Amino acid sequence: MSVTLHYFDGYGRAEGIRMILHGLGIEFTDNRYNQETFAAFSATGVSETSQVPCLEIDGKSLVESRAIERYLLVRGGVTTSxxxxxxxxxxxxxxxxxxxxxxxxxxxxxxxxxxxxxxxxxxxxxxxxxxxxxxxxxxxxxxxxxxxxxxxxxxxxxxxxxxxxxxxxxxxxxxxxxxxxxxxxxxxxxxxxxxxxxxxxxxxxxx
Ligand SMILES: N[C@@H](CCC(=O)N[C@@H](CS)C(=O)NCC(=O)O)C(=O)O
Missing domain, CATH: 1.20.1050.10 (Glutathione S-transferase Yfyf (Class Pi); Chain A, domain 2)
Known part of the structure; x- marks a missing residue:
């Protein structure tokens, strides 16, 4: 199963996601764009909103940083009672x-x-x-x-x-x-x- 994170070459809204991926031990490809390569990624339609962060995981393409963080934590067994x-x-x-x-x-x-x-x-x-x-x-x-x-x-x-x-x-x-x-x-x-x-x-x- 391949996992790919798409974001700019910075911390911004993706760093919390990167930390959680590493913290949970999930291997992933960290695609870091500049303005030019972002435009090419954005045009592919992989991101529903054309924005980043976008995480490809479990056969899905996820957007919205806080929702992606929550998805990963729940997937990793972090429960909220x-x-x-x-x-x-x-x-x-x-x-x-x-x-x-x-x-x-x-x-x-x-x-x-x-x-x-x-x-x-x-x-x-x-x-x-x-x-x-x-x-x-x-x-x-x-x-x-x-x-x-x-x-x-x-x-x-x-x-x-x-x-x-x-x-x-x-x-x-x-x-x-x-x-x-x-x-x-x-x-x-x-x-x-x-x-x-x-x-x-x-x-x-x-x-
Ligand atoms: N609410 C979204 C905001 C996403 C967002 O604004 N992403 C910016 C980068 S931090 C972006 O993709 N900018 C390029 C664009 O909108 O074309 C989230 O938290 O993920």
């Missing part, structure tokens, strides 16, 4: 995606990195604080084993604040406002060998 756990997953991810969309607008729409830095200094701490307050006694977001919300928050915290490229300038923000998110991310990574080994060797990207 009951209505309230479903709510916690969805609510945490919606909250996080508000943050991600705001940050992406600074970068890709407004081309305003200075504005992003100011926003991160002045507004982001409130969001970090709220996220951190959701961590439970297991140092996770939903229950006692990683679920979708944990994967999504991990990808955000690791890529924005903790990876080597960003740690010097961004980790202090977490240390000051949400240190529990650092412990969460460290535990999360250390408890998943496939994820940890991917992070140690993956291609470095700006965003």
């Amino acid at each position: 009951g209505n309230y756990e479903g709510y916690v997953n969805d609510s945490t991810i919606s909250f996080l995606d508000d943050v991600r969309l705001t940050m992406a607008k600074f970068i890709y729409v407004d081309n305003n990195i200075a504005g992003l830095v100011e926003w991160m200094k002045n507004e982001l701490p409130w969001y970090l604080n709220k996220l951190s307050a959701r961590l439970n006694e297991h140092n996770l977001f939903v229950n006692d084993k990683p679920q979708h919300a944990d994967w999504a928050v991990f990808e955000f915290v690791y890529d924005v604040f903790l990876r080597e490229k960003n740690a010097e300038k961004s980790k202090p923000l977490l240390e000051a406002h949400a240190p529990k998110l650092i412990t969460f991310a460290e535990n999360f990574k250390n408890n998943n060998a496939g994820l940890a080994s991917y992070l140690a060797t993956r291609p470095e990207c700006e965003f």
